[in-house]
Amino acid sequence: MADKAGAATLECPLCDCEVPINGDEKPGEQVFCPYCEAPLKIKKDKADKFYLQEDF
Numbered sequence: 760m761a762d763k764a765g766a767a768t769l770e771c772p773l774c775d776c777e778v779p780i781n782g783d784e785k786p787g788e789q790v791f792c793p794y795c796e797a798p799l800k801i802k803k804d805k806a807d808k809f810y811l812q813e814d815f
């Protein structure tokens with residue numbers, strides 16, 4: 760049942776914690792790490808996988 764594309768969490772590039780996401784975010788959207796409170800931008804890599812990049 761847990762075979763859906765798109766993770767429910769992404770890794771914060773600054774503190775390596777798991778940042779929860781809704782799963783329907785789009786590239787370019789901004790989220791905040793709940794731990795280090797850094798602004799993070801949602802990006803997509805060439806393999807169509809989401810990742811987070813610091814967005815200061």
Ligand SMILES: [Zn+2]
Pocket residue numbers: 771772773774775776792793794795796797
């Ligand atoms: Zn963080």
